[in-house]
Amino acid sequence: MSTKSERLILMGNQAAAEGALKAGCSFYAGYPITPSSEIMEMLARRLPKQGGVFIQMEDELASLAAVIGAAWTGAKAMTATSGPGLSLMMEGLGYAAITETPCVIIDIQRAGPATGQATRVGSGDLLQARYGSHGDYCPIALSPWSVQEMYDLTIRAFNLSERFRVPAFVLAEEAVGHLRETVRLHDEIALVERNREVGPPPFGHDQQDGVPPMPAFGDGANLMVTGSTHDEWGYRKVESPEQHARLVERINRKVLDHEAEIAEVDAHFLDDAQVAVVTYGFCGRSALAAVKALRAQNLRVGMLRLKTIWPFPDQAVRALGKSVRHILVPEMNLGQLVGQVRERVRCEVTQLNQVNGEVIVPADIEARLREIIS
């Protein structure tokens, strides 16, 4: 076996579980749901063997609750689910946001709404992850297009979650979760560990990056953690306009102000492109095949793949809007991200949407690009 890294053929969901273990995840709570259950089943086998905790909860409300409870003891904690489960997790998501609790949610998206088609693909949870809980908050959401990225971006989700004290999503689609391909499991990766300093206010506003230290239960900090509006020590301040504005603005700003640090994109053939596809997740694979087919005919098309969905890669998309004349946004939903593109560019934007529970194939993207070019 190699010393630096190990090459395996894995399913996307298994690679995500490997990534979680590599990132230092020591707690999993979840509820079975297709098409994400392989993550849970693998962690049920692996976590207890390395001193971690696995528990199957009674529902998704309890799952994210247990994850947050565990996170406050100092654990790196996660859950995995799909759309219907994510709908139930919205209350926990808001709680994690306002209490600034690091946690990772892997969402293997299926065709919705409601039960929809449990075994079929969709990209319908982008806006739910961003706006599904009430009030203003900004989670981090990453979008893998391969089994390798299921591994890499799960590790990154843990790191970003710890770095910014926010819930972080891996927003994958069923087609990536159940894809099997070669993945390289790295030995040497950089891990972010939480600052557990006892002393400074755990919900303070003085840090330049907006991220206060987070002691754990049992550290002797006499923590007051609450989902109500609170001051820097955790005292409830449920009638103070100033305290509420200050808290809500900070928990959003600490993510949005670091878009450059968080948002990653993957550019293909953009140097001289006149028409570009802006894509994410599994669709990126079809888009790249389409772009390559057109490039073979000397057509100046390119592609910008968003590896980060939230915070939205503002700078990269704005820059793209200035260098191309037309953008195509294919999505396995009725247009959840195209609006984000439209509000940042002045060039023409066309959408290509499909909600039949199947992936968008390269031929469809290629045909639409040809229409745009001609």
Next chain:
Amino acid sequence: MTRSMEHWLRVPHTAFCPGCGHGILLGALVRAVDELAIERKNLLFVSGIGCAAWIPSPNIEVDTLHTVHGRAVAYATGAKLANPKLTVIVVSGDGDLSSIGGNHLIHGARRNIDMTVICANNQIYGMTGGQTASTTPVGACTATDPEGSQYRPFDLCALVNAAGAAYAARWPVSAPRRLIASLKTAIQTEGFSFVEAISPCPTQFGRRNRLDDVTALYDQMQSLCITRQEAETLSKQQRLERFVIGEFNDD
């Protein structure tokens, strides 16, 4: 309250209404943990939403986790499993634990994870303005049952016992000595333990049910308390109209 207990308290006063039983329960609770000499650093209080959820947060100066409505037991489950050294005590109300949180309560009891759940039962939704709870007696008037509640209340001790709790007890806050003793037993019990404290709500329950006088409300509560032996002579229906007090560990 003897002043020696003040070292457990974070704030100089509580937000509870005059006549509310929750302050008595708070006093009993800090005495119980004080007498057990639990290391403060390893003590975690978890609560949900409502007046009772404010008993530990912010009043008790330890780690406190004030969560969302109904999920306190689930949050506590995660914390206890991730750090078994913690003594985890959930304090919440009847609506929080048994209506919106009923599923988590019975699953907590079923798993028998080592934690203590204390339910301050005031038989009504206090904080939201006196609406019907899953513990409201038949015939009692509430903001959402102005003609009187028509559905049976839960017997919470029987419920958690049936689901597998290791220990359950019920006392009115007017019996503080027995309440403290049961809180200590519950905290020391390995596994899922449950203490229901009958804690009157003058503001929302009393004034809607011709018990405006706090003394009358407490007298009525005490008159409804019967022992397990006394309860054996009553029908199941009749028992639901009383508070059967005592310890309920069936095996």
